[in-house]
Amino acid sequence: MQTFDPSILLDRVREIVNTDIGPRASVLDERYEWPEHNLRALQAAGLGGLVVPQELGGLGHGMFMLARTCELIGTSCASTALCFGMHCVATAVIAAKATPRQADELLAPICAGKHITTLALSEPGTGAHFYFPRVSITPQEGGYRINGTKSFVTNGSHADSYVVSTAPSDPDAPPDQFSCVVVPASAEGLEWGPEWRGLGMRGNSSRTAKLQDVSIPSHCLLGEEGDQIWYVFRVVGPYFLIAMAGTYLGIAVAALQEAVGHMQARQYAHSGTGLADIPVLQHRLGCMWAVVERTRRLIYHAASEADEGGETALLALASAKAEVADCAVSVVNEAMTLCGGVSYRAGGLLERLMRDARAAHVMSPTTDILRTWVGRGLLGQPLLGD
Numbered sequence: 107m108q109t110f111d112p113s114i115l116l117d118r119v120r121e122i123v124n125t126d127i128g129p130r131a132s133v134l135d136e137r138y139e140w141p142e143h144n145l146r147a148l149q150a151a152g153l154g155g156l157v158v159p160q161e162l163g164g165l166g167h168g169m170f171m172l173a174r175t176c177e178l179i180g181t182s183c184a185s186t187a188l189c190f191g192m193h194c195v196a197t198a199v200i201a202a203k204a205t206p207r208q209a210d211e212l213l214a215p216i217c218a219g220k221h222i223t224t225l226a227l228s229e230p231g232t233g234a235h236f237y238f239p240r241v242s243i244t245p246q247e248g249g250y251r252i253n254g255t256k257s258f259v260t261n262g263s264h265a266d267s268y269v270v271s272t273a274p275s276d277p278d279a280p281p282d283q284f285s286c287v288v289v290p291a292s293a294e295g296l297e298w299g300p301e302w303r304g305l306g307m308r309g310n311s312s313r314t315a316k317l318q319d320v321s322i323p324s325h326c327l328l329g330e331e332g333d334q335i336w337y338v339f340r341v342v343g344p345y346f347l348i349a350m351a352g353t354y355l356g357i358a359v360a361a362l363q364e365a366v367g368h369m370q371a372r373q374y375a376h377s378g379t380g381l382a383d384i385p386v387l388q389h390r391l392g393c394m395w396a397v398v399e400r401t402r403r404l405i406y407h408a409a410s411e412a413d414e415g416g417e418t419a420l421l422a423l424a425s426a427k428a429e430v431a432d433c434a435v436s437v438v439n440e441a442m443t444l445c446g447g448v449s450y451r452a453g454g455l456l457e458r459l460m461r462d463a464r465a466a467h468v469m470s471p472t473t474d475i476l477r478t479w480v481g482r483g484l485l486g487q488p489l490l491g492d
């Protein structure tokens with residue numbers, strides 16, 4: 107049943123987090139399992155089309171709600187939040203300039219909870235510089251032929267379609283004039299590398315895709331040939347930054363909750379007092395809360411500003427993802443100190459959070475690259491100057 111009301115939607119997400127996502131989080135992590143059940147539950151609750159405009163059949167929400175949703179899911183299972191977030195980012199890319207045919211064939215099933223899509227931008231050769239793709243696109247009768255390799259494709263081998271970036275088809279065009287196409291999962295010539303075995307984010311199925319003479323019809327091109335730098339700054343970047351900011355904020359929130367719960371419960375046999383009575387630990391907890399809260403406020407503010415089309419939104423979004431990476435890693439680390447040796451045991455919640463949090467710095471745009479973009483923006487220089 108479709109609802110557009112933000113508070114009803116967030117209540118639905120909370121319910122799914124409690125009944126479906128939370129109970130499965132540690133098993134998914136242990137088994138490196140793609141969170142199929144969780145994603146189906148989110149789709150069944152109508153969230154597949156969260157960021158698809160209402161006139162195209164979706165819920166019509168923007169970055170603020172994407173941040174809130176990913177945060178709630180990420181508090182319970184960061185892998186599920188990452189998979190759901192990537193689906194939403196790819197959905198926003200498809201919706202940005204969708205043709206009527208793309209709306210019918212892709213967005214309608216996405217909104218009906220019957221289609222998962224995802225982003226395949228990164229490549230082994232260009233790494234963190236995902237905006238310079240080398241995968242080739244060659245025009246042919248009725249469409250295009252695609253060749254090359256994509257790396258770290260979240261939802262890889264499980265999604266129904268892949269938003270794939272390609273180099274410009276004209277070899278003389280500037281490298282940032284690249285294109286994006288939608289490749290259906292069933293495309294002949296699309297092959298998957300080994301199963302994902304990450305330090306953390308173990309459920310996200312971040313696999314390598316080989317595209318060998320993959321033929322796609324011309325209606326699979328998104329927007330115009332060569333206008334993808336527009337997408338990077340208008341859609342891919344903003345939606346991706348905010349989905350990831352929400353996800354990693356969720357990790358920090360979970361670590362803070364764990365620290366509070368542990369400090370309240372831990373009592374000493376020799377004194378009858380507990381961790382909650384020790385001033386230096388109270389002080390450290392206060393500092394952790396402030397780190398989480400200032401990051402949350404930056405993320406929410408950046409997302410709202412971006413939804414309103416604010417001038418400085420991009421710098422705020424870039425800083426939000428950079429800040430949340432520092433926040434998640436440091437708050438989980440601090441929580442482990444407060445919770446002591448018990449939390450250092452293998453298989454505990456904080457161990458999983460620490461492994462998951464560590465992905466934040468290395469996921470493109472990486473923390474260093476984001477900080478550089480912000481600096482360049484402040485200096486009046488083009489962001490992609492390297």
Ligand SMILES: Cc1cc2nc3c(=O)[nH]c(=O)nc-3n(C[C@H](O)[C@H](O)[C@H](O)COP(=O)(O)OP(=O)(O)OC[C@H]3O[C@@H](n4cnc5c(N)ncnc54)[C@H](O)[C@@H]3O)c2cc1C
Pocket residue numbers: 192224225226227228229230232233234235236257258259260261304307310312465467468469470471472473474475478492
């Ligand atoms: C869990 C996970 C999920 C992912 N999911 C997806 C996905 O769904 N879709 C997708 O397309 N990609 C995805 N990625 C890929 C990711 O976004 C990066 O592209 C990838 O991690 C880059 O790795 P690399 O080793 O090639 O980095 P490299 O490019 O080799 O970079 C190594 C380090 O050098 C730094 N560096 C490089 N250039 C600069 C510079 N100019 N200034 C400052 N520092 C610099 C980087 O910040 C980084 O810290 C995922 C990655 C992970 C870990």
